[in-house]
Amino acid sequence: MSGNHAHGVPRGLPAAVDIYDTTLRDGSQQEGLSLTVDDKLRVAEQLDHLGVAYIEGGWPGANPKDAEFFRRAAEGELRLEHATLVAFGSTRKAGSRAEDDPVLDHLLAARTPVVCLVAKSAEWHVTETLRTSLTEAVDMVADSVAFLRAAGRRVMVDAEHFFDGYRDNPGFSLDVLRAAEDAGAEAVVLCDTNGGSLPFEVEAVVGAVRERVGVTIGGHFHNDSGCAVANSLAAVRQGVTQVQGCVNGYGERTGNADLTAVVPDLTLKMGVASIPRERLGRITTVAHHIAELVNVAPDPHQPFVGVSAFAHKAGLHTSAIARQRTAYEHVDPSEVGNATRFVVSEMAGRSTLALKAEEIGLELPDAVLGEVVERLKELEHRGYHFEVADGSLELLLRGAAGWKQDFFRLESHRVITELREDGSFVTEATIKVHVGDERVLATAEGNGPVNALDAALRKAIGPAYPALSHVHLTDYKVRVLDTSRGTEAVTRVLVDTTDGERTWTTIGVSPNVIEASWAALEDSVVHGLLHAGAPPAG
């Protein structure tokens, strides 16, 4: 069955590779990740916006969600400008005909230009899991590819467990690839399914396979050894021209190769083209947007796109960076749409704080800066964390410069939450506040204590400050700081707010989650009023 592939894939580093994103299929196997069809459509749009070559949309037939995704995509709900949509599925079952196979049928029904078939390419996987013969396993690949080709589909084959299988029985693993090629597959993808390979092993195997295969070779890596990105790069160095992975490295167990690292490494460090060069600057925004769509908190320490990827905290580095940016930045952050950030913390000292004050247009005398450093230290000791709360930090700095908010003055508030005997749950907040010379009482209901307090405050001061109607909370995070004491521990609340143009984060810390929430809420509103240019009341 094996053809004659005298020349193989060209040696050496390719000029360009195709990026194949599998976030919607393999990525969604990640624990804790669950996507609706709408989510999937919106993620696909983002991937297209980034400029990947292929988007694997799912496994039609494996679950109703994926079938619906392909149906709605085919019906025009997904307009791809750049990417090609791929449906994923398995080869025909052992001992049956491709024509009768329901999986292949579902793949045709998905109406995608490209189909990617997963094929068992490790001997033990065939004999132990599939429980059939090696000949039949090869025939399953050949038949299924031929069937889909005859139906007009472009076909790729994911060779599952390839690296482990090749180590034990290279002849069989290669037979699977050649069967795919001979039957008309345009690409064979070497999968490190259990993620255990190391870069030097990948180089050796890909180097050997390259001599035996005439079609495009792809690489698909998982991060179980912590080397998925390096394995992808090693594969490309050996001639792989299709790289599979997921934006943000989503995936089962430890995740798939993180495309947001692979793509910049290829482009900026290895000179290998992948997504359109001018779109590389979109990668940070797309990564964060997709994180929001799939509702997974972005990893701040993610290479290239993390909010901390170009953040500088140590005093030593910050002063060095002021002199020469490349000293501590391996690439220009703007290349990937990210930015240098100076982090304020007790370790940073006054030079960083002075930079920060300058950023918001404040000039603080040295003595005042010293006081702020001390005050920061004390607050951070109590659980505050100004690195992540730019809004509250600005108020703190302005306060140090003598500013005092005069928009309103709180007298008291009270929140009542009741589970009644009839099963209904009611929350109500009452707030007493002075706006200018006027004392205002307002009560509002809410679907939770913070929501009720927010509503009551807006009810009380909103009439005096119409600008407040453009200011909205967008996120609310709670972190328990000392986990050894359960609900008795200190609670840190972060509130994100937007006025439609700018976004700011404020912070509150207290043993009482309501008190902490109030502090963050108050800072949020004061910050919003300040930047709306609202005149102080009265």
Added chain:
Amino acid sequence: MSGNHAHGVPRGLPAAVDIYDTTLRDGSQQEGLSLTVDDKLRVAEQLDHLGVAYIEGGWPGANPKDAEFFRRAAEGELRLEHATLVAFGSTRKAGSRAEDDPVLDHLLAARTPVVCLVAKSAEWHVTETLRTSLTEAVDMVADSVAFLRAAGRRVMVDAEHFFDGYRDNPGFSLDVLRAAEDAGAEAVVLCDTNGGSLPFEVEAVVGAVRERVGVTIGGHFHNDSGCAVANSLAAVRQGVTQVQGCVNGYGERTGNADLTAVVPDLTLKMGVASIPRERLGRITTVAHHIAELVNVAPDPHQPFVGVSAFAHKAGLHTSAIARQRTAYEHVDPSEVGNATRFVVSEMAGRSTLALKAEEIGLELPDAVLGEVVERLKELEHRGYHFEVADGSLELLLRGAAGWKQDFFRLESHRVITELREDGSFVTEATIKVHVGDERVLATAEGNGPVNALDAALRKAIGPAYPALSHVHLTDYKVRVLDTSRGTEAVTRVLVDTTDGERTWTTIGVSPNVIEASWAALEDSVVHGLLHAGAPPAG
């Protein structure tokens, strides 16, 4: 000044390497990470327990905390059985004498057996940042090493920006290493300070350096390219015998090389000894313990030690794993003290759920299993997440089997939180509950609404169930699920509880954080009573 190093470090893979942990120095540069001296002492104990060779404790003199750490360590508060403590600092300043240098003075005052000096080893770094001559830069290294050696210290030298510097001016970078060696340093460490190197670049540079240096060569990598682990392994393949990094990959920007991946890769995949072999099984526990000490939520997807590293969700995989575990596990999880975990979710289907029921000793008929799958899907659609809430899942499964908790029946509750005019903050919860035939009313204060509710519930039902006194909440987490709607979004509360032996997690979901908290709290207590073997009341 350069010596004659004809032979260099032996070629090929070393049999063993030293692990050098810098969590307490470089790792603590991570944004959001701030350690007290007590924290540092406890982290050091954990590192020693794991069996690393060197623990870099900090930079004495750079901040008072680190000086105090070394003082208390020297005074007997830190007893290391296995590891050697290292103090970190810079070489003498340009144009001064080592004898007069305050940094070197602080290093001696730290009283550690080993000192690690950071030396500028890139030409541009010397001329641009240090603003001195290359000759003086080399002399600074030689003088400082000789001074510390004369004072009886073992000395290592971290060659900062080595890989970038070597690319531009290899002669100068090598001169720095040789100056260190000639002055008596026992190791020179090649640092990829801005983290931009790729494994094949590391291999080439280390390979060249190995020919020119006679002492131990170390490697220190940051993860800015997503390759810190692979770079460490590549360096070892070229003869590096000291690997610097941090447990859990802590560190500035994208972090340092994650030792919890490097060590298992070296041991299990490359056959290179590092920590004592029999301690490898401690690495998951130590990683999680340190995460708790430094108060950083552990990354569930971390290779080897993450809670998801050996978790299986997809239906395909779970059934395959039941047949052959190595199919989707690159190493035996018990080797690193981790475990296989089958994840229950809407994607898993009934086979996984049946496994889970079996785990808790329940036999569910097929029809009931089908109903549970449907119920799970519906609840997960509403924001529940049973993958992480084993306690609530067990109650759900038992409920499906016909069990109903009879410990107590809630009638109603009410929580009042007040910020009074005098600035005091008061929270009070009242609960009305039936225990057997008795109706009990209890009111309790707390430092927050959940704490007050917990206290009131215990006050109400505690007398009937003395076993409850051993049951304590250990963690309380809040996640806002739909971040686009701020405080109006759905809130998911997770509560961790322990009875001193077992730990369980329960869940509540509601737009109202108090309602969600109550649901998780109620499940927590019911689960505790169930496993305490408490008889139903009445």
